[in-house]
Amino acid sequence: MDIMDIARRKERPAHRVFSAGFYGGSWDHDVRSVLGKAPRGGADVGEVLSTIAAVEPHDTEAWPTAWIALGDRVGAVAARAAERGHRVSAARAHLRAANYLAVAVNALAGRTDAEDRLQAVFRRHRAEWDGFTAQSGWDVRVLDLPYGDGTMPGLLFRPDAAGSPRPTLVMVNGSDGSISGLWCEGAEGALERGYNVLLFDGPGQQSMLLDQGVVFRPDWEAVLTPVVDVLLGRDDTDPAAVVAYGISQGGYWLPRALAFEHRFAAAAVDGGVVDVSRSWWAHIPDSLRKAYDKGEKEKFDRDMALGFKLPGGKAAERTWAFRARPYGTRGYAETLDAVSAYSLTDALCARIETPLFVAAPHNEEFFPGQSQELAAAVPGAEPVEFTAAEGADRHCQPLARELTEQRVFDWMDERLGR
Template sequence: MARTHEFTFSGNPDFDFEIRTTIGQAYSGAADIGEVLAAVHGVGDKDHEGWFHAWRELGSRVAAQGEASAAAGHAVSAAAAFLRAASYYATAVNAVASLPSDDDLLPTFRAHRAAWDRWVDLVDVRIDRVDIPYGDTTMPGYLFHAASAAGETGATGASSASRPMLVVANGSDGALTSLWSAAVSGALRRGYDALVFDGPGQQSMLFERGVPFRPDWEAVLTPVLDFVLAQPGVDADRVAVYGISQAGYWVPRALAFEHRFAAAVVDPGVVDVSTSWTEHLPANMRKLLDEAQDEKFDRDMAMGMKFSHELSYTWAFRARPYGTTGYAETMRAVLQYTAEDVAGRISTPLLITSPEHEQFWPGQSERLAALTPDVSTLLPFTEAEGADFHVQPLARSLTEQRMFDWLDERLRDSVR
């Protein structure tokens, strides 16, 4: 029997994972497998310019199809095209990471968000654009409303007058289309309302406002929850939170201080964000960092980057959300993103996915479960199921089934 690691869509591991992630969104309508594979066919493993342009051009072509359908009065077809276009533009945004210039970043992001907003306006779902109070500013978000008829109850026992709510938290570089595919579409089908938003360091907050990440994510998630609880029709006893990718850190960190959520899912669990950075450092470089020899660390890093322009471009792209400049400064910032010392305070029922062959934070789902033994459930996903690799990109249907079955049961139990 073939296993997922025995076939690849590209010899470049980053390209291969992006293809898997994008075609995995076909389950929720955010991709069409054939057009994706056709678009990237022939792109060489080291052709980063070609990789970017393949996705950018695919997004533009599908967006044009959406405009043509909309002009002809075919709203359903137009909405479907704009959702796919938004997904493809989002992949193009990530592809900018390996380009020598980020000149294409903001225009591509704005094309992504424009396609997403066209979908929001056309799709047969009630979606409100919202601004969530955050300090002296706001965070942009989208509030999705389940289409349950008056008096109708769903799997969670929710009626149109009082429904469960799923807050969906993004990772380090994910787009809103990925959140639709990861959780929102499944939530709506089960009678949940759902909220997505850009937090500090994410998407519009970073690219358009220059607001960086922060490690104390309770300062983000608590005002989001306050906003949710103020919305009409929300059952305060049935508000859950889902975090994908690096939100596997954001959410547990916040839950250590914010105890009002009825349940939480992290996909996967992340205790220490920095390991995805430090594990790639040679031992001598880690020693310089440990000994606070920042000047030598920066000098040696700069020398190493001269031998790999692609690595230097990627470093700059990945460092941007942390609001730092120097190499050592960036590493010291990333080292603050740990929940090791606070995870034991979590009292919220917590589901932790654990995919085989997790490539970014291996073993951390298990570590988070060990730190939260009284409240956590570890949920394995395997290669034999076609559900391996970070966030199970080719098994989103299976992931949705398992996490919502668990959430349905927890939210039923939470009703007073």
């Protein structure tokens, strides 16, 4: 721990951690996100706080190691409970273990020296998720969703096994969220309200990336239209009540698809994204931006590489590698070329006919102001503010997931006349 870290801790009284943060940088969001899963059984507050207490800022080896140890410990609890026939205890421990290991997966994904370890931890994460689905008690059907010449792995959860037509929620994940995290961010809440819920990995997400090597694509109508086709071909789907929810960068993918796919009865984004590239350029000096804009790509790549060799550059390089991985690109300029395609023009937004709820949290870190831009560009879209005074600010309101569920699902129920 350096002097600056000690000084920051003295300026950060423990009772003000909500505003001051647990760490600087992305780790703070990670901690808030895990804690926010506690109301759905996806974390235990004491497990999380005791784990991070032992990890000093900037200790990039201790960070994944601590989450792996916690995930393995809680996973062992789940295995013992399952062996003894304690289904509920096993399911809840499997879910916590999956979420803890997911933090380690993201920590390792930006390291070029940890590929084997990443794959091993991801396998353990998904094994814990599989353990949860097997023990959860919810009716679940495995679906192979068409995608290009192959398929995407999907799970359709249902409130019961009756198979009667029900409203059905399609959940669209973000750029790095886990499927177990998505469960805690709305899936279980929708099931409790009588919805079927479809969870799946799309291109560039989780198993599609790490198992199949399939990378992101900007035109998500090519992803969601086949999904809707599958659901409308099932007897357990109410064809007039298929709805969708997109979280984080899903706040770009879902509106993009809605510009072309008009069969959703309602949709919500948490929050809105109109230009993914802005979050990249916000951390790049203007001098480099000028070189890129002039088409001097080799110079841009060379200067970016030199910048990452400066003090503090290694952490920034890991962040870049983590964020760039799902785009399947190599050079720095090539990555920004790819990212620039993830943009919603006014013309695209004007094509959206689906009623749209847009979560607009105060103090948005990654896509500031973009929820408001999306809501203004989409005809009839409804921006809904989430504030710090409610405990509901920051990207995807990580510490206010119950409030988020209440607002999103009450709004959806009203759109469906339920």
